[in-house]
Amino acid sequence: MAKTYLEQDFEQHIEDYLLSSGYIKRSPVDYDRDLCLIPDEVIAFIRDTQPQEYEKLEMQYGSNTDKKLVSRLSAEISKRGSLDILRRGFKDRGSRFSLAYFKPTSGMNPEHLELYKKNRFSVVRQLRYSKRNENSLDMAIFINGVPVITAELKNSLTGQFVSEAVKQYRNDRDPREPLFAFKRCLVHFAVGNEKVYMTTRLSGHKTRFLPFNRDTENPVNPDGHKTAYLWEDIWQKDTLLDLIDGYLCIQTSTEKYFDKSKGLTEKRSEAMIFPRFHQLDCVRSIINAVGDEGVGHNYLVQHSAGSGKSNSIAWLAHKLASFYQKDSDKDRLFDSIIVLTDRCILDKQLQDTIKQFEKTAGVVCEIDINSAQLQNALEKGKSIIISTIQKFGVIAETINRLGGSRFAVIVDEAHTSQSGESAKQVKQVLSVNLEEAEAKDSDEFDVEDEIIKEIRSRGRQKHISYFAFTATPKNKTLELFGRKDDQGRFVAFHNYWMRQAIEEGFILDVLENYTTYKRCFKLAKSVENDEKYEKKKAFRLLTSYVDLQPHAIETKIRIMLDHFLSHTVNAIQGKGRAMITTRSRLHAVKYYLMLCKVMREKHLPFGALVAFSGTVVDKDSGEEYTEKGLNRLEAKVSIQDAFKTPEFRILVVANKFQTGFDEPLLHTMYVDKKLGGVNAVQTLSRLNRTASGKDSCVVLDFVNEAEDIQDSFQPYYQTTLLSEESDPNKLYDIETELRRYEIFNQSDLDEFAAVFFNPSEPQERLQPILDRAIELWTHRDEQEREDFRSLLQSFSRLYSFISQLVTFEDVDLEKLFVYAKNLNRKLPRRENPLPYDVLDAVDLDSFRIQRTYKGSIGLSEEDGKTVPITSGKPGLTEEEKDFLSAIVEALNETYGMNLTEDDKVDLVRIQEKLEADAELKSVMNPNNSLDNIRIKFNDTVDALVLEFVNTKLGLYKKLTEPKANAMLKAKWFEGYQQQHMNL
Numbered sequence: 001m002a003k004t005y006l007e008q009d010f011e012q013h014i015e016d017y018l019l020s021s022g023y024i025k026r027s028p029v030d031y032d033r034d035l036c037l038i039p040d041e042v043i044a045f046i047r048d049t050q051p052q053e054y055e056k057l058e059m060q061y062g063s064n065t066d067k068k069l070v071s072r073l074s075a076e077i078s079k080r081g082s083l084d085i086l087r088r089g090f091k092d093r094g095s096r097f098s099l100a101y102f103k104p105t106s107g108m109n110p111e112h113l114e115l116y117k118k119n120r121f122s123v124v125r126q127l128r129y130s131k132r133n134e135n136s137l138d139m140a141i142f143i144n145g146v147p148v149i150t151a152e153l154k155n156s157l158t159g160q161f162v163s164e165a166v167k168q169y170r171n172d173r174d175p176r177e178p179l180f181a182f183k184r185c186l187v188h189f190a191v192g193n194e195k196v197y198m199t200t201r202l203s204g205h206k207t208r209f210l211p212f213n214r215d216t217e218n219p220v221n222p223d224g225h226k227t228a229y230l231w232e233d234i235w236q237k238d239t240l241l242d243l244i245d246g247y248l249c250i251q252t253s254t255e256k257y258f259d260k261s262k263g264l265t266e267k268r269s270e271a272m273i274f275p276r277f278h279q280l281d282c283v284r285s286i287i288n289a290v291g292d293e294g295v296g297h298n299y300l301v302q303h304s305a306g307s308g309k310s311n312s313i314a315w316l317a318h319k320l321a322s323f324y325q326k327d328s329d330k331d332r333l334f335d336s337i338i339v340l341t342d343r344c345i346l347d348k349q350l351q352d353t354i355k356q357f358e359k360t361a362g363v364v365c366e367i368d369i370n371s372a373q374l375q376n377a378l379e380k381g382k383s384i385i386i387s388t389i390q391k392f393g394v395i396a397e398t399i400n401r402l403g404g405s406r407f408a409v410i411v412d413e414a415h416t417s418q419s420g421e422s423a424k425q426v427k428q429v430l431s432v433n434l435e436e437a438e439a440k441d442s443d444e445f446d447v448e449d450e451i452i453k454e455i456r457s458r459g460r461q462k463h464i465s466y467f468a469f470t471a472t473p474k475n476k477t478l479e480l481f482g483r484k485d486d487q488g489r490f491v492a493f494h495n496y497w498m499r500q501a502i503e504e505g506f507i508l509d510v511l512e513n514y515t516t517y518k519r520c521f522k523l524a525k526s527v528e529n530d531e532k533y534e535k536k537k538a539f540r541l542l543t544s545y546v547d548l549q550p551h552a553i554e555t556k557i558r559i560m561l562d563h564f565l566s567h568t569v570n571a572i573q574g575k576g577r578a579m580i581t582t583r584s585r586l587h588a589v590k591y592y593l594m595l596c597k598v599m600r601e602k603h604l605p606f607g608a609l610v611a612f613s614g615t616v617v618d619k620d621s622g623e624e625y626t627e628k629g630l631n632r633l634e635a636k637v638s639i640q641d642a643f644k645t646p647e648f649r650i651l652v653v654a655n656k657f658q659t660g661f662d663e664p665l666l667h668t669m670y671v672d673k674k675l676g677g678v679n680a681v682q683t684l685s686r687l688n689r690t691a692s693g694k695d696s697c698v699v700l701d702f703v704n705e706a707e708d709i710q711d712s713f714q715p716y717y718q719t720t721l722l723s724e725e726s727d728p729n730k731l732y733d734i735e736t737e738l739r740r741y742e743i744f745n746q747s748d749l750d751e752f753a754a755v756f757f758n759p760s761e762p763q764e765r766l767q768p769i770l771d772r773a774i775e776l777w778t779h780r781d782e783q784e785r786e787d788f789r790s791l792l793q794s795f796s797r798l799y800s801f802i803s804q805l806v807t808f809e810d811v812d813l814e815k816l817f818v819y820a821k822n823l824n825r826k827l828p829r830r831e832n833p834l835p836y837d838v839l840d841a842v843d844l845d846s847f848r849i850q851r852t853y854k855g856s857i858g859l860s861e862e863d864g865k866t867v868p869i870t871s872g873k874p875g876l877t878e879e880e881k882d883f884l885s886a887i888v889e890a891l892n893e894t895y896g897m898n899l900t901e902d903d904k905v906d907l908v909r910i911q912e913k914l915e916a917d918a919e920l921k922s923v924m925n926p927n928n929s930l931d932n933i934r935i936k937f938n939d940t941v942d943a944l945v946l947e948f949v950n951t952k953l954g955l956y957k958k959l960t961e962p963k964a965n966a967m968l969k970a971k972w973f974e975g976y977q978q979q980h981m982n983l
Helices: 007-020 039-049 051-080 082-088 110-117 162-172 229-234 237-246 277-293 309-321 348-355 371-379 393-400 421-429 447-458 475-481 498-503 535-547 550-566 568-574 585-601 627-631 677-687 706-716 730-740 746-756 763-778 782-802 811-826 836-841 884-895 901-916 918-923 930-946 953-960 962-981
Strands: 090-092 095-097 121-128 136-143 146-154 187-192 196-199 249-259 263-273 298-303 336-341 364-366 384-388 407-412 464-470 494-496 514-525 532-534 577-582 607-611 615-618 623-626 648-653 666-672 698-701 720-722 842-855 864-866 881-883
Touching (some): 007 229, 039 051, 051 082, 051 095, 082 237, 136 237, 146 162, 162 196, 229 237, 237 309, 277 309, 277 494, 309 384, 309 407, 309 464, 371 384, 464 475, 514 550, 535 550, 550 568, 550 577, 550 698, 585 607, 607 627, 677 698, 706 864, 730 811, 746 811, 763 782, 763 811, 901 930, 930 962
Parallel strands (some): 146 187, 298 464, 336 384, 514 698, 577 666, 607 648, 666 698, 720 864
Antiparallel strands (some): 121 136, 136 146, 187 196, 249 263, 615 623
16 A cells, blocks of 8 residues: 655654754643743753752742743843843842853863763654634754744645745734744744745744755755755754854844935944854855864855855854864964954954854954054954955064964955955065074175065065955966866865855845947048048047047937836836946936936926946036035945935946945846956946845946857856966066067066065165166067066066965065065056047048847856966067048948948838738737747748848848847847837
């Protein structure tokens, strides 16, 4: 007879596993519904671990001691929450009681370890929790009689899945019940055979459940349930106590919002933070690796936006600060944990979260005022120091006096500055003095020793471990902080992909609704003479000239504003905001002024803001503009705050607010600047924040092609790989090339190094050494001069990077590095101005915007790859020159079709034939798929264009040029849809 599967089978399986690992089975009748405790467990734990304190209390209460004690405990939990009680205990009439003992970080206190082993874990199935009815929970877990976890279980073999458990919590579990009150239980799990979800706060149908899975889909478990990791690991005694001691925390957040009666106001809210699976896995994996590997290794964490990075960093810092060396009960592995961020204003959430785990006040020291604070903190041996990377250079001398200390450096957003001189400076600051044998009173100065010290301080250090967090690792970041896999590729130590963050709903897919436009224009030469110009520079100037023309800006602004009024203004429950991203500060000013003009014309009830740095001078009008003068905000109101009010709905930016700007109401971005690589990902990711009522975002892009944006995002959609390491021998190749110019020789390098590395030598002695080389350089022709300059720069750039990867003890290379870096600074700058006079020789004849793509930009579920850095191509590239007439013609062919009047008449005829095509009309209906309709439409256009191949070959070539062909088809198809299909 076939077996019938029941939900109880799943419950029984989990309970059996927990009991086998040391849990105590308790009956539902043991639970006191008034107290929300198992009183017997509370008393048994206290009497076993704290008999003296219990006896003191017994002298006060006599035979009522047990009743009074649990009553007092229940009241304290109601006021303070279970987390605080479990961590800090409670007092009753002069007696102090602990409600849990946590694993000691060292073996210095064996008595504490014995108390830790006496923690009592119990499990109750079908817990009847209410005084008003007999409703029951599938399972509850207690620590020393205090409820910490509830769970609803669903067995898919019965046809029920985890989604039913989520609904049960939302619809059938009244948050007004004492057991479900916020902070009473630490976490509530909805558990299925395939997936797990969790919440720390029940709020009826508004309850937000977060995934607690190993990926969007949990991998197959060959030994049983996909979700077995929950009870086989997370619910195990050691793990649960570790979570309570070092991960769970209460976070208070302040959010500014607009209230109709109060205006801009603040809303404070509390949240119980339970780590998501990838956060816990990341920290635990790193700690395990550090335990095995010791100090001096690097760990790259590639975690997407939406990963909860600040909490991951806080938990890691806390764990590293309390991590002891193997076989040692006294010595911590790291003397100081330094958390570095590039943000000028330190993340308060990061500071507050770390502070919650302090066992001793003052362990965490945030350095956000001056460098002297950091100096003092390191000298006093503060455990956790939070600072900005910019502070390190100032106090290098002080840190060098702390030779022998071990440091863990946690770097937030590693890609932004950690691959260049800033990171090298940090390493130099934290370096141990490796030449301790040198006598302090020696009069001898050994240049070789000083150079080797410099080399070693720049390279990897055995006493520094780096933990670098980033969502978008570049090739340099991967090689500096990543690790080689079994195929020799550099990869991150831990990953939480952009794909997973999107699929789990923590961020939105910014490529889901993407529309691209192409600007089409025609220039006319307005002067009789036909001078020659450098083509690339003229192209650049003329396209910028077009984009700054009032007509061009107004055309784009009207498209943006029409879209905003028809789509964005009603998004996010009528709160949708938009950002216009421009290519320069002058563009931002002109866009803002035109936007304000058109908005006034339309009598809109809201306005716009603009963000840029410094002062912008418009040479056309002679006017000067500042951000403050244009926005006219009250002194204490920031742009970020103003943008939250109904008064402002559109923000125009130039570079500002394109990274680190988290505004959930931002729904639409209008892009009018070239984006690529990491910059594209960071800029467009301003839209990906989630909010109530926000289920999508939109991009209208006037510059970039959909394929280019796809190429920028694909490397960061999943794991980013570096295919191979940089080749240090390229340095010797460049060195050989530099020496062939005979502008310097080895004696020059030796003489320069003898002065540069000797602190007693006056620095003015460096000048004549460099001047000799510059004298020789100036007598070479322009091509040779620029080739040499480019090689100098390539060598400096490559050596600066590679020297951080390996320890070079090649003194000649180090001498060349310091010489080349200083010689490059002293070389006269190349004079090669842009030919601005070309702007006086042209007029804008026509301008229009054509939509070229609309839809979702899909990304593949595959690893992204980057390539190692190269030395670059040296030399002066001779600019190709051409006549102005040819440059104008080439521009018109690129950005328009340069059609004659006869050509335009023929295009009208093609459109008329399209209108009359009965076969085309027959497929143009909403019941047909859009892809099939477009294929038929394009085939019809191609057939009509082909008719010109024998009669008008010139027009045929224009119409079959790929960009022009795609543009025409898109335009005609859009018009045809509107006329015949109402799509």
